[in-house]
Amino acid sequence: MLQTALRPRNLALLALAVVAAVVFVLLGRWQWGVAGDDARAEALRQGQQRPVVALTDYLQPHAPFPNNGSLQRVRATGTYDTAHQVLVADRRLDGRAGLWVVTPLVVDGTGARLAVLRGFVTSPEQATAPLVRRTTVVGALAPSESPAEGTGYPSGQIGSVDIGALINVWGGEAYNAFVFGISEQPSATPASITKVPPPKPEVGHRDWRNVGYAFQWWAFAAFALYFWWRSVQEDRRDELGRGRAHDGPAPDPITQKDLHV
Structure with a gap:
């Protein structure tokens, strides 16, 4: 044979x-x-449909990101840490190139920092500090992004919302997630910063x-x-x-x- x-x-x-x-x-x-x-799109749809929950009841600092946590809406009260605000380069919104404005919120009750995507700007000069530091944020949870491949970003800019890298800069406790900011009470984001809507899952086959x-x-x-x-x-x-x-x-x-x- x-x-x-x-x-x-x-x-x-x-x-x-x-x-x-x-x-x-x-x-x-x-x-x-x-x-x-x-399957991930279906999980995103479910996250959008669930009611708003308190961040401190849903996720603990340094805990793994929940399996079904993407786009889960959470509420957190705390104080913006303006000294550690960063800009995420190479982002787009409505066909425009620009940057994401990410500011850590020191959450009441835990003292841990939560990365809040406050919005989008087309130039670093538009990324002004919050109008008020203490506020209640409602946002959609998202897992940490992968580390950026490129290097050499200007001071104050990074390539991705990599929570592991941000923790090394922030120090202390932090949440292993970031949120797409939906609303603030009282409002802390000026009109020069455009809100970034949470990603919408595409409808696909079963x-x-x-x-x-x-x-x-x-x-x-x-x-x-x-x-x-x-x-x-x-x-x-x-x-x-x-x-x-x-x-x-x-x-x-x-x-x-x-x-x-």
């Missing part, structure tokens, strides 16, 4: 089967990712459909390899058949007996 499998024709078929299998596996992984995106598509592609990958193996088996049977035909038919027992008479 091995000799048959190593024949040039079967090796060529194997190469085609492997290429097809790899393509099908990648398509399956893509569909699996789409299913995950749909995630189980994409999971089914993923398994379908993986089944195709397995079938491509199985088809090659069946082809090798057929070649081997043909070879054995030709070998028996070459040896000729076995002598007729009756004829042999007659020859000895």
Whole structure:
């Protein structure tokens, strides 16, 4: 069987089967990712629909971000730490390039800092300090962003809302999340800073459909390899058949007996 499998024709078929299998596996992984995106979108929709809760009841400083916490609306009262305000570079809003204004809020009751995305500006000069320092913020929770790839940002600017990196600058206790600021009471954000709306999940297909598509592609990958193996088996049977035909038919027992008479 091995000799048959190593024949040039079967090796060529194997190469085609492997290429097809790899393509099908990648398509399956893509569909699996789409299913995950749909599941995350559904979690975002659920977060938007849940009622506002007190931050101190929902999340503790340094605790892991909740699995279903994205876009959960929370309320927190505290004092803005204007000395540690940062600008997040390379952001866009309504087609305009600019920066996010992120100011830590020292939350009453815990003393931990919560990163509040107060809004969007097109130039650093617009990122003025809060009108009042003490306020109650209602915002939509979001997990920490990944560390920025680029470096060399101007002083006071960063590449992402990376809570781990911000904690190193802030010191002390902090929440492993940031919020898209929705409202403040009393208002602390001037008109020069435009509110950034929380992200809206896109409506997609049910995630189980994409999971089914993923398994379908993986089944195709397995079938491509199985088809090659069946082809090798057929070649081997043909070879054995030709070998028996070459040896000729076995002598007729009756004829042999007659020859000895």
